[in-house]
Amino acid sequence: MHSQLRVLRVLVEDNPGVMARVSGLIRRRGFNIQTITVGPSTEPGRSRMTLTVDAGHAEVDQVAKQLDRLIEVIEVEDITDAPTVSRELLIAKLDKVPPAVEQYGARLLAAGIVELTADSETVEDFIEFLKPFGIKELARTGPVAMRRSA
Amino acid sequence: MTGADMVLEALEREGVEIIFGYPGGANLPIYQRLPAHPKLRHILVRHEQGAAHMADGYARATGRPGIVFATSGPGALNLVTGLCTAFMDSVPMIAITGQVPTAVVGRDAFQESDVIGCTQSVTKHSYLVTKVADIPRVISEAFHIAATGRPGPVLIDICRDVQQAEGGEFEYSYCSVLPGYKPALEPDPVQVERAAEMLAGARRPVILAGHGVILSHAEQELLEVAERSGTPVGTTLLGVGAFPVQHPLALHMTGFMGTGWNIKAVQNADLLMMVGMRVDDRVTAKLSEWAPKAESFVHIDIDASEMGKNVRPHLEVVADAKRALKAMASQVKPPPADRGEWLTQIDAWREEHPLKYSRSNGHLQPQDVLIDMYRRCKDDAIVVADVGQNQIWAALWWNYTKPGLFINSGGSGTMGFAFPAALGAKFGRPDKDVWCVAGEGGFVMTAQELSVAVEHQVPVKIVLLNNFSLGMVRQFQDDFYGGVRSEVDLTVMPDFVKLAEAYGLKARRVDKYEEIKPAFDEAQATPGPFLIDFRIDPEANVYPIVPLGKGLDDFWELPNGA
Numbered sequence: 001m002h003s004q005l006r007v008l009r010v011l012v013e014d015n016p017g018v019m020a021r022v023s024g025l026i027r028r029r030g031f032n033i034q035t036i037t038v039g040p041s042t043e044p045g046r047s048r049m050t051l052t053v054d055a056g057h058a059e060v061d062q063v064a065k066q067l068d069r070l071i072e073v074i075e076v077e078d079i080t081d082a083p084t085v086s087r088e089l090l091i092a093k094l095d096k097v098p099p100a101v102e103q104y105g106a107r108l109l110a111a112g113i114v115e116l117t118a119d120s121e122t123v124e125d126f127i128e129f130l131k132p133f134g135i136k137e138l139a140r141t142g143p144v145a146m147r148r149s150a
Numbered sequence: 151m152t153g154a155d156m157v158l159e160a161l162e163r164e165g166v167e168i169i170f171g172y173p174g175g176a177n178l179p180i181y182q183r184l185p186a187h188p189k190l191r192h193i194l195v196r197h198e199q200g201a202a203h204m205a206d207g208y209a210r211a212t213g214r215p216g217i218v219f220a221t222s223g224p225g226a227l228n229l230v231t232g233l234c235t236a237f238m239d240s241v242p243m244i245a246i247t248g249q250v251p252t253a254v255v256g257r258d259a260f261q262e263s264d265v266i267g268c269t270q271s272v273t274k275h276s277y278l279v280t281k282v283a284d285i286p287r288v289i290s291e292a293f294h295i296a297a298t299g300r301p302g303p304v305l306i307d308i309c310r311d312v313q314q315a316e317g318g319e320f321e322y323s324y325c326s327v328l329p330g331y332k333p334a335l336e337p338d339p340v341q342v343e344r345a346a347e348m349l350a351g352a353r354r355p356v357i358l359a360g361h362g363v364i365l366s367h368a369e370q371e372l373l374e375v376a377e378r379s380g381t382p383v384g385t386t387l388l389g390v391g392a393f394p395v396q397h398p399l400a401l402h403m404t405g406f407m408g409t410g411w412n413i414k415a416v417q418n419a420d421l422l423m424m425v426g427m428r429v430d431d432r433v434t435a436k437l438s439e440w441a442p443k444a445e446s447f448v449h450i451d452i453d454a455s456e457m458g459k460n461v462r463p464h465l466e467v468v469a470d471a472k473r474a475l476k477a478m479a480s481q482v483k484p485p486p487a488d489r490g491e492w493l494t495q496i497d498a499w500r501e502e503h504p505l506k507y508s509r510s511n512g513h514l515q516p517q518d519v520l521i522d523m524y525r526r527c528k529d530d531a532i533v534v535a536d537v538g539q540n541q542i543w544a545a546l547w548w549n550y551t552k553p554g555l556f557i558n559s560g561g562s563g564t565m566g567f568a569f570p571a572a573l574g575a576k577f578g579r580p581d582k583d584v585w586c587v588a589g590e591g592g593f594v595m596t597a598q599e600l601s602v603a604v605e606h607q608v609p610v611k612i613v614l615l616n617n618f619s620l621g622m623v624r625q626f627q628d629d630f631y632g633g634v635r636s637e638v639d640l641t642v643m644p645d646f647v648k649l650a651e652a653y654g655l656k657a658r659r660v661d662k663y664e665e666i667k668p669a670f671d672e673a674q675a676t677p678g679p680f681l682i683d684f685r686i687d688p689e690a691n692v693y694p695i696v697p698l699g700k701g702l703d704d705f706w707e708l709p710n711g712a
Contacts, residue, residue, distance in 0.1 A: 013330060017278070021270060028271045059462065065455035071275040071295060074330040 004056060005034065006063050007084070007145055010049040011041060011075040018072050022049070029066050030056040035088075035142025046074065050144045079147060086145035090116045090123050095134030104129065112136075119143070151320045153282040153313040154179040157246060158187040160289040163322050166217050167191060168208065168577055170201035174221025175261055176248030179313035181219075193577065193606065196598040198225050200570040202232020203596065205243050207571030210557045211532055212578040215242040215296045222248050223261030226307070227268060231564055234272035236303040238561025239388060240361060242296040243303035244289075245273075251311040252280050265307045274302030280309055282317035290325040299333025300453045301365065333452060337469035337477055344465055345423070345448050345474075346379075346481035352421035352446070354492045355381045358404055358433070361388035361560070362426015362451060362471045369393065369553040371475035372425065380485030382496055384412045386427050387545055388560035394551040401496070406435040406696035406705075407542045410503025413694065413702045415496050416441055423448040426471040429460040430561070437461070439701025450474045503694070505546055506708050513687030514661060516540070516615045520547045522666050523585060523613055526674065531583035532557060532575050536568035536592035538622040540615045542692045544587045555582075566595030572610045573602055583611070590616040590643055600653035603679040611673045612681040614646060617688045625691045629706070630698050646683040657681035 012018050019038065026033050034052040041048040053063050064078045093113050101107065104126045106116035116126050120143050127138070151159065157180055161169070168191045173181040184192060195201040198220045205216025216236075220226050226247040236243045250259040266276050275295050277288045285308070292304040349355055363372055363385075369392050376383045376399050383393040384401035395402050401412040416422065422444050427433065429449070434440035437460065441447075449456070449463035450471060457466040467474050507517040520543055527533065529551055535544040535558040548556055557575060559567040572586035593614055603610060624638040650657030656676050660669045660683065673680040694707040 017266060020267065024270050059458045062455065062459060065457070065459075069453070069455055071328060071331045 004054050004060060005080070006053050006055060006060055006078055007080045007086075007143075008051045008053060008064055008067065009077045009079055009145065010051060010067060010073060011043075012047050012049060013072040013074065014040070014045050014047045015072055018047070021070055021072060022067065025066055025070060026053060026063075029062065030058060031063055032056060037142050037144050050142070052143065079145060083148045084145045085148060086119050086143045087117055088120055088123055088143040089141045090126065091139050092127075092130055092135055093137040094130060095136060098130065098133050151317055152179065152183070153285050153308065153315050153317055154183040155186075156282070156285040156317055156320055157289065157308065157313070158183055158190060159320055160286055160322055161217065162187060162189055164289070164293050165214070168193065169217045169219055170195055170204040170208070170574065171219025172198050172201060172221065172225055173219070174225045174248065176222035176225075176250055176310045177219060177246075177313070178248075179310060180246070180248070193602060195570070196601050197596065198228035199232050199566070200596050200599040200602070202229045202243070202245070203235065203564075203567050203570035204574030204577070204599075206232060206236045206241050206567075207534060207557060207574030208578040209236070209241050209243055210571070211575035211582070214578075215244050215293060216574060218243065218245040220245065220247050221261065222250055222265070223263045225261075226265040227263055230269060230272060233269055233303045233305065235559050235562040235564040235567055237272045237274065239559065240301050240365060241303065242301035244292050244296050245303060245305045247305065247307045248313070249278065249307045249309045252309045253311070255309065265305065269305050272303070273305045276305040276307065278307045279312055282312050282315040285312070285317065286320065286322045287325070290323065291328060294325040294328065295331060299331070334454065334468045335452070335470045335473060337450075337467050337474040339477065341465060341467045342474060342477040343481055345450070345467060346478050346483070348421060348446055348448055348465060349379050349381060349423065350483040350486075353486070353488065354419050354443075355379070355421040355423065356401065356415050356419040357381050357383045357423045357425060358386065358416070358427060359383055359389045359392040359425050360386040360427025363389055363392040364554050366426065366452075366470050366472040367554075368426070368472035368475050371472055371479055374479040375475050375482055378479065378484065379482040380489045380493070381423070382415060382493065384408070384415065386433055386560070387541075387558065389427065390545045390548050391550055391553040391556045395548060396551065399493075403545055405433040406702065407692055407694065409505060409546065410694050410705065410707055411496060411499040413705050414499040414503065417443070417703055418495075419444055421446050421448070423450070424461075424463075425450045425475065427451070428456055428561075434460065434702070435696045436699060436701040439703060503707060507690070508708060509663075511687060511689070513690070514663060514684060516543050516684070516686045516690055517547055518663055519613065519615065519666055519684050519686065520544060520587070522670055523587075524549045526670060527583070527585065531555065531585055532572075532579060533585045533587060534558065534568045534572035534575055536588035537563045537565045538589050538592060538620070539617070539625065539690070539692050540587050540589045540592075540621075543615070565592035567592070569593060569610075569612065570596050570599045573599060573608050576608050576610050584609075585611050585613055587613045587615065589621060590614055590618070590646070591620045591640055594643065597649070600650065600655060600679075604654040607678040609677060610679050612679070614681060614683050615686050616646065616683050617686050617690060618643070619688060621690070622692065625695075626698065629691075629695070646681060650681040655679045655681060657683065659683045659685065661685045
């Protein structure tokens with residue numbers, strides 16, 4: 001079966017309750033949120049979300065179409081199959097900081113805490129690399145993404 | 151101007167003439183100011199669910215949004231079923247609920263509930279108003295959202311202190327644009343041309359028309375497309391009336407309780423054009439066995455998310471049904487020479503699978519009641535049906551040439567809908583006769599609104615098809631669940647004639663075929679509301695029917711000679 005995962009860029013009105021509307025709709029339609037990031041956009045009063053959503057038993061284009069029905073959703077762009085750049089941030093507190101974290105593009109953020117900004121696959125690899133050194137705590141943002149310039 | 155006055159003033163500006171509501175602690179400021187706005191007629195319901203269904207019936211009968219008031223907590227929550235009913239059937243409605251004061255929101259105050267959270271999935275949109283200055287903008291947006299595109303209910307939850315607050319000068323501008331809401335109305339001409347070509351190229355085409363055709367008043371355009379292209383037309387339950395059932399091209403109702411000839415046509419069609427409908431499970435029965443011979447599906451709907459939600463069309467036309475059909479009407483081609491074969495075949499199916507019922511057991515048959523009622527409707531009365539067997543009988547025996555006069559809860563299937571919705575329809579269309587068809591099970595769910603009918607002398611005629619059981623559930627248990635009759639017996643019910651009299655309206659009971667006519671005569675001669683308790687055959691069933699989980703081809707019908 002082909003992947004039901006969709007990556008969506010969504011521009012929303014920055015109103016109270018918008019997150020609840022988006023997540024409520026995704027639950028009700030039988031989809032499942034894998035990652036969600038949200039922050040201010042360049043337009044005042046509007047926020048930018050990046051969502052990774054499993055369409056579940058629905059047709060994959062339903063995720064974007066259903067989101068688009070929400071009044072406070074201004075724009076939905078399904079970038080799953082588009083050429084994009086995607087980055088997420090990881091910070092991890094370790095028992096022991098490994099010697100060569102720089103080879104992953106990571107850096108020491110504070111004593112015993114490393115930071116990495118990379119695509120999700122690299123972040124996964126990095127976590128595997130860290131495991132033998134004892135991960136005490138770990139936090140990931142989930143990806144933010146945009147289309148490459150044409 | 152206070153927030154309360156702003157609410158009422160805004161409703162006046164939007165042309166509201168009637169509100170269905172119930173006061174309480176959290177909307178007291180609005181009710182305090184209501185008498186100062188005599189243009190707004192208020193109907194005090196006896197339960198908030200009644201208000202929601204009345205507003206729904208009003209909206210379906212007039213095309214204008216129905217307005218509901220309720221207080222916070224239980225008042226607002228009693229609207230949920232009514233909101234869902236309107237949402238599922240794309241009915242414009244605006245519910246204005248009182249909320250506890252802003253200072254105590256989130257503190258589990260008396261009669262506080264998260265009304266926005268509770269209604270999010272059954273409203274087109276909703277607002278929590280915590281600033282008095284927002285009231286005019288919110289109300290104008292709500293009207294725009296509720297009534298345009300694919301219509302639906304909008305809820306506005308206003309904190310009590312905001313209703314009381316002084317908001318300065320009242321300025322109102324009608325909303326027509328919202329950044330995140332742009333209903334697609336005009337069809338893409340290329341797609342319309344393609345749709346017309348596909349229709350012309352089909353050998354066995356069928357058009358199915360849904361509620362969207364009625365909502366957009368596209369019945370004339372539908373008729374033109376059908377006649378010019380020689381294409382037979384069926385309707386969904388909510389589309390009943392969108393195409394005249396006596397027309398030679400009519401297939402009548404589709405779906406798992408549709409007519410036999412409709413089912414045969416759908417299952418043998420090589421092209422299906424679905425207009426203004428969701429293609430839901432009641433239309434398709436088992437989806438994988440639906441329309442197995444169709445080589446192409448054309449879907450016309452105003453809501454892009456309906457494209458491919460249930461059936462992936464080969465051609466999508468996201469547009470208002472009226473505009474799409476109008477554009478198509480000028481482009482469709484006359485039918486090919488061999489179209490007669492397809493139509494002859496459908497005529498043969500109509501002969502082989504007619505609608506029928508049996509009088510052999512001596513009981514009063516619901517179909518006899520409805521046939522007499524429809525004879526009196528003269529193609530002009532509004533008929534509001536409840537949910538269950540009564541609904542399907544009312545749909546199948548429909549005989550109108552005109553659209554928009556059959557009202558029922560199709561998507562949500564809300565028992566108790568018909569009677570308050572019929573009252574709302576009559577409030578909105580006093581020029582029309584209004585008949586309410588209901589089973590006794592659904593009727594008692596909202597029968598408290600009899601007081602509203604009596605208080606305002608609303609001349610709705612109630613046709614109670616009383617079979618002493620939850621008939622549809624009983625039929626499903628008999629036919630599909632091993633004949634185990636479990637908790638469907640409703641023999642212990644009020645004497646409905648006495649119940650009506652206790653509420654203050656006239657009523658009569660009918661047990662025999664011969665009594666149908668005099669009872670209807672009396673109902674029609676009586677100026678106010680009237681109830682007829684038709685004690686029908688307790689074993690009467692709805693046929694055709696497709697067993698749950700089966701495909702349309704497996705439909706059952708009453709055997710010949712039964």
